Amino acid sequence: MILGMGVPELAVIVVVILVIFGPKNLPKLGSSLGKTVKNFRDGMDSGTDDAAAEVSEVVADVADAEDADA
Numbered sequence: 001m002i003l004g005m006g007v008p009e010l011a012v013i014v015v016v017i018l019v020i021f022g023p024k025n026l027p028k029l030g031s032s033l034g035k036t037v038k039n040f041r042d043g044m045d046s047g048t049d050d051a052a053a054e055v056s057e058v059v060a061d062v063a064d065a066e067d068a069d070a
Contacts, residue, residue, distance in 0.1 A: 005013075021029055 017029075018026070
């Protein structure tokens with residue numbers, strides 16, 4: 001079960017998607033969804049990298065300030 005959904009629920013969702021978008025547009029839809037997920041993951045990864053860089057800068061500034069006081 002995925003998120004509390006079984007095979008029958010997933011099958012109904014797939015059928016509804018087929019009816020709404022049609023079989024010709026499904027490859028475009030899948031490609032768009034894949035690109036969206038990739039961009040989201042890249043954005044999340046860069047956000048954590050930026051936060052880590054900021055923390056490193058703050059730690060370095062604090063260490064420099066402590067050295068200057070000593």
